[in-house]
Amino acid sequence: MPFPLHLSPEETLRELTELNRKVATGIDNLSRLREEDLQVGVTPKEEVYREDNVVLYRYTPMVERPFPIPVLIVYALVNRPYMVDLQEDRSVVRNLLKLGLDVYLIDWGYPSRGDCWLTLDDYINGYLNNCVDNVRARHGLDRINLLGICQGGTFSLCYAALYQEKVKNLITMVAPVDFQVKDGLLNLWVGCSPGSPGMDVDLLVNALGNIPGEFMNFGFLLMKPFELGLRKYLDLIEILDDDKKLLNFLRMEKWIFDSPDQAGEAYRQFMKDFYQGNKLIKGEVKIGGKPVDLREVRVPVLNVYAEQDHLVPPASSVALVRYVGSADYTVKAFPVGHIGMYVSGKVQQDLPPTIANWLKERP
Amino acid sequence: MRLSEQAEDLAKALTEAQKKMWESWFDLMRAAPVSLPLSPPVADQWREMALQGLKTWTAESEQVVKDVAERLATTQDVVMRFLDLSVSAWKAMAPQIESGEDWQTWAKNYADHLRQQFLQFPQGATQAAQDTDELQRLYLEEWQKLVQPWVESLRRVPWQVGQAATGDGSAGIKLTNLYWDAYERTFGRLLESPSLGHTRELTQDLLKGFDAWVDSRRAILEYQSGLAEAWAEALEQFVRKLVSLAEKGEKIQSLVQLLNLWIDVIEGVFTTRFRSEEYIEKQSRLVNTVMAYRLIEREIVEAFLKTSHLPSRSEVDEAYRRIYELRREVKELKKSLRDLKAELSDQSKKGSHAAQSNGPPPDSHSKDHPHD
Numbered sequence: 001m002p003f004p005l006h007l008s009p010e011e012t013l014r015e016l017t018e019l020n021r022k023v024a025t026g027i028d029n030l031s032r033l034r035e036e037d038l039q040v041g042v043t044p045k046e047e048v049y050r051e052d053n054v055v056l057y058r059y060t061p062m063v064e065r066p067f068p069i070p071v072l073i074v075y076a077l078v079n080r081p082y083m084v085d086l087q088e089d090r091s092v093v094r095n096l097l098k099l100g101l102d103v104y105l106i107d108w109g110y111p112s113r114g115d116c117w118l119t120l121d122d123y124i125n126g127y128l129n130n131c132v133d134n135v136r137a138r139h140g141l142d143r144i145n146l147l148g149i150c151q152g153g154t155f156s157l158c159y160a161a162l163y164q165e166k167v168k169n170l171i172t173m174v175a176p177v178d179f180q181v182k183d184g185l186l187n188l189w190v191g192c193s194p195g196s197p198g199m200d201v202d203l204l205v206n207a208l209g210n211i212p213g214e215f216m217n218f219g220f221l222l223m224k225p226f227e228l229g230l231r232k233y234l235d236l237i238e239i240l241d242d243d244k245k246l247l248n249f250l251r252m253e254k255w256i257f258d259s260p261d262q263a264g265e266a267y268r269q270f271m272k273d274f275y276q277g278n279k280l281i282k283g284e285v286k287i288g289g290k291p292v293d294l295r296e297v298r299v300p301v302l303n304v305y306a307e308q309d310h311l312v313p314p315a316s317s318v319a320l321v322r323y324v325g326s327a328d329y330t331v332k333a334f335p336v337g338h339i340g341m342y343v344s345g346k347v348q349q350d351l352p353p354t355i356a357n358w359l360k361e362r363p
Numbered sequence: 364m365r366l367s368e369q370a371e372d373l374a375k376a377l378t379e380a381q382k383k384m385w386e387s388w389f390d391l392m393r394a395a396p397v398s399l400p401l402s403p404p405v406a407d408q409w410r411e412m413a414l415q416g417l418k419t420w421t422a423e424s425e426q427v428v429k430d431v432a433e434r435l436a437t438t439q440d441v442v443m444r445f446l447d448l449s450v451s452a453w454k455a456m457a458p459q460i461e462s463g464e465d466w467q468t469w470a471k472n473y474a475d476h477l478r479q480q481f482l483q484f485p486q487g488a489t490q491a492a493q494d495t496d497e498l499q500r501l502y503l504e505e506w507q508k509l510v511q512p513w514v515e516s517l518r519r520v521p522w523q524v525g526q527a528a529t530g531d532g533s534a535g536i537k538l539t540n541l542y543w544d545a546y547e548r549t550f551g552r553l554l555e556s557p558s559l560g561h562t563r564e565l566t567q568d569l570l571k572g573f574d575a576w577v578d579s580r581r582a583i584l585e586y587q588s589g590l591a592e593a594w595a596e597a598l599e600q601f602v603r604k605l606v607s608l609a610e611k612g613e614k615i616q617s618l619v620q621l622l623n624l625w626i627d628v629i630e631g632v633f634t635t636r637f638r639s640e641e642y643i644e645k646q647s648r649l650v651n652t653v654m655a656y657r658l659i660e661r662e663i664v665e666a667f668l669k670t671s672h673l674p675s676r677s678e679v680d681e682a683y684r685r686i687y688e689l690r691r692e693v694k695e696l697k698k699s700l701r702d703l704k705a706e707l708s709d710q711s712k713k714g715s716h717a718a719q720s721n722g723p724p725p726d727s728h729s730k731d732h733p734h735d
Contacts (some may be wrong), residue, residue, distance in 0.1 A: 004609040005453065006616050009372035013379055016446075016619045024440050027432050031421045038425055052690075099465045115686040125695070185634070188643055198643070207654040209680060215522065222637070226630040233438035234622065236431070254427040265658070 007236070011072050019237060026240025033250070040251050041082035043094045045105070049134040053109030054127045056134060067360060069168055070102035072135055074128060076151035077266065078216055080258050083342045084149070088252055090343045095352035101359065102139075106131050106152075110265040116209040118263035120270060121288030124158055143168035145359055150174050150312060150338075154274065157320075158287055161296040163288040169362050170326075171355055173303045174338055176312045178319035180278045182329075185223050186311060190275045201271045201332050203266040213259030223310060252343065256290050281323050291337045294320075300328035304351070308337040330358065376449050445625065446618065457493040467606050474598040568666055572659040579652040593636045597629040604628050 049056035058070075073093070075081035084105070085093040085210055096103050106128065112119065125274065135144050145168050148156025153175020160167045179187055190199010202213065221228045239245040279285045285292040301324055305317035314333070321329055336344045421429045452473055459469045604624060608615070615621050636642050667674035 004605050004613060004615055005621070006614045007618065007621070008616075009376040011616075012618055013376035016376070019442065019618075023435055027421075027435060030428050030432050030435075031424055032427055033424060035425050036429065038378065113680075114683045114686065117684050137533050171647075173648075185637060188638060189646060191643075191647065198647050200654065203651055203654040203658070207657040209676075223634070225633055230441060231623070231626050231630075232439060233431075233434050234442070234619075234626075236435065237438070250427055250431060254425075257430065258428065288675055353485065 022237050022240055026237065026246075029240060029243075029246065029354065033247075036310075038245060038250055038254060039278065040087065040254060041085045042149070043085045043091055043097070048104075048138065049136055051127060051130055053111060053115065054131070054133045055107045055109065057105045057107065057308065058138075059093055059097055059103045059105070061102050062094075063100045063253045065100075065210050066102040067363075068102075069141065069143075069355075069359070069363065070135055070139055070141070071096070071145040071171075071355075072102055072132060072361065073103065073105040074146060074148040074152035075224065076149060077108050077123070078151060078259065080255060081105055082087055083255050083339075086160060086255065086343060090248070091341060091347060092344075092348070092352060095348060096356060099352055099356035101356055104131070104135050108260070110260040111210055112261075113209055116146035116264040118198045119265045119288070120155075120158075123266055124155055125162070125288045125290070128155060129163065129166075132163070136166060141168075141268070142166070145169045145171070147171040147355065149174055151176070151270070157280070157294065157297060157324075158285065158292045160299060161292045161294055162287065162290055164296060164299055167299050169300045169302070169359055170297065171304065171358070172317070172320065173235060174306050174309055174317060175303070175320075176274070176311050176316045177323070178278065178281050178316050179275045181313050181315040184316060185311040186219070187275065187313075188220070190271060198276060199271075201268055201276065205268045205296070209264050210261040211264065211267045213261050216262065217257060217259045220311065247318050252339075281319065293325075294323040298325045298327070300362050301326045301330070302355070303329070303331045304341075304354070305331070305333055306338055306341050307333050307335050308340070311338040328362075339358060342353070371454065374454055421669075445622065449735075467609075470602040470605065471599070474595075474602045568659070568663045572656065572663055575652070575656040575659045579649075579656040582645070582648045582652040586645045589636075589642055589645045593633050594629075596636070596692065597632040600632055601625060601628045710718065 001147070043056040044060040046060070048053055048058045073081070073084060075084065076288070085091045088094065093103055106124075108123075108127070132144060132146075136142065146156045146160065148154070148159075148171070150173070153172035154177070156170060156172060157175065159178070160170045182188060189199070203220060208215075216332055236246075236249055239249065273279045273285050277284070280292065280294065283293045283295070284293065303317060303320050305312070305314050307314055318331060321331065334344075334347050334351065336347055341347055418429070421432050424432075452470075456469050482690065491639065601624075661676055665677060668675045
């Protein structure tokens with residue numbers, strides 16, 4: 001059998017020299033970049049409400065008469081919400097504004113050690129509810145639209161079950177619902193299968209207080225260790241001399257490693273009740289003593305998920321249909337991964353109109 | 364060209380490329396805003412200097428730029444190391460192939476050899492983890508920095524008894540505990556030094572921590588051993604992949620192709636392993652034992668802080684908890700107040716509407732007043 005390696009020394013030397021040249025030039029290029037080159041979240045917005053670390057923003061509408069029912073974006077506690085407005089040409093928010101929506105966004109902030117006692121009750125019955133009330137009051141409306149993303153989608157489901165009188169329509173995007181799906185590596189590691197080994201969440205929170213962002217990030221990167229730790233940077237070498245692509249990469253990289261710590265008590269409940277106990281679909285979750293029953297979510301629901309999502313497996317999101325009480329339920333898949341939902345060019349073309357049209361059909 | 368010559372030339376090319384790589388780093392560093400001392404181009408020294416140069420070079424940049432530049436340098440280094448390994452393997456293999464030996468068998472043997480090397484470290488380390496005396500010494504060493512002031516204070520104790528307690532580490536903690544029991548009952552009390560008054564407590568904490576520390580070290584080693592197995596398996600799979608390519612008559616003609624093949628294989632092996640119950644068990648045990656130790660470690664640190672009249676983590680957390688509860692209470696009270704005000708305002712509006720619709724308020728002295 002012939003030996004399959006046919007590397008010529010001349011070609012290898014040329015390849016390596018070129019690789020090294022690109023790295024050296026690239027690092028030189030990198031060092032010339034300044035903070036203003038890497039701005040994220042640039043769509044104009046104003047702060048309309050603040051409570052502790054939490055800030056509610058309203059984006060400046062881009063049409064003269066926006067759709068009368070505003071949409072409030074509820075992002076996850078993990079990572080920063082500017083992912084929905086990463087840069088001008090990769091911004092779910094900007095595209096929604098262009099389509100005539102009035103968009104609000106909750107920024108949960110960076111919990112400090114002093115916030116380690118914050119619970120899901122504080123986040124959902126407290127901050128989220130107060131933000132919803134604020135938007136309702138500003139527009140003189142009883143009910144507004146919610147767009148919950150990832151963990152924020154799970155929060156929005158809980159909220160809609162508890163306060164359906166305040167929610168007009170609900171959109172969940174890459175939101176985990178069934179936490180015991182076997183294809184999720186994260187779910188397996190956390191110990192979602194009954195009887196399987198898993199992390200002792202109590203021990204973790206008792207020892208660390210808040211869960212460091214680095215700890216969370218390490219877990220996410222470990223799910224694709226060589227893709228995210230090596231191949232990504234090999235691919236980067238190829239685009240180092242392309243300013244536009246380099247800046248795109250850096251903004252994304254900035255977001256990936258900008259991981260807030262997780263408030264200990266909220267993390268404890270989310271991991272134990274949602275992940276390990278899978279209580280959301282069992283109707284056993286309680287937020288501040290109030291039971292969450294997904295059958296109480298009777299408002300129209302649009303459930304959007306990513307077909308190649310390795311963080312929130314599709315099966316976890318689409319399970320919602322089996323538990324939600326809404327008679328008006330729509331599900332829509334996009335052929336990308338979790339992150340692709342925010343930054344893929346194709347999704348940027350399709351997702352915002354899907355959301356805007358669906359909302360406009362339900363005034 | 365014969366395979367062995369080709370491998371030899373490739374090795375030369377790699378050396379040349381490495382030289383060029385360090386030269387390009389040299390150029391970069393020469394142009395850096397701050398000049399750096401440069402020594403002969405010995406790879407490890409260069410690597411270290413390159414990283415230092417990188418830090419200087421990107422000192423004014425945003426954090427993400429610093430991080431990405433560092434990751435790029437690491438990637439470049441990883442690529443070189445991978446190629447080093449590949450070329451060494453090729454060099455070793457070429458004469459065997461030329462002499463007619465079946466290269467697949469040789470490659471498998473080579474992978475096995477590397478596998479043994481990978482697995483040697485964790486095995487040795489796991490055996491070391493069984494040696495309690497050695498572990499106790501390491502454990503004490505970890506605490507040495509923190510314990511140092513305490514040790515110093517012991518040395519100053521009359522008639523040099525401190526020396527005995529702090530001499531040989533293998534004497535073990537139990538011995539010092541027994542010693543301190545006796546010491547505290549006698550001269551220790553007379554000295555009335557608050558820091559000494561807590562030493563027995565600390566020793567007990569240290570003892571308690573020892574088991575947790577050993578558990579965590581073992582879990583770390585088991586975890587590392589699991590990863591080493593994954594590396595070994597990846598090598599085997601890589602060889603298998605090369606065989607399957609050869610069977611199909613496919614060729615690898617560029618470094619990028621070779622690297623991508625390697626990443627595909629290793630990623631597949633690791634992610635499959637990460638799903639196995641065995642791996643999950645090791646990872647969970649690692650996290651759980653390290654956290655259990657951290658809790659005890661905190662107790663030990665807090666005991667030290669107490670002797671120094673400094674607030675501890677637990678005390679600060681407790682204060683935070685009270686602030687948190689008060690903040691919640693204030694929010695609830697504010698909300699009640701707001702609701703109450705709104706209710707009163709509604710009532711007052713309703714009252715005034717009712718009054719307006721009924722005309723002017725009746726004279727309270729009128730005989731027509733409804734409540735008279």
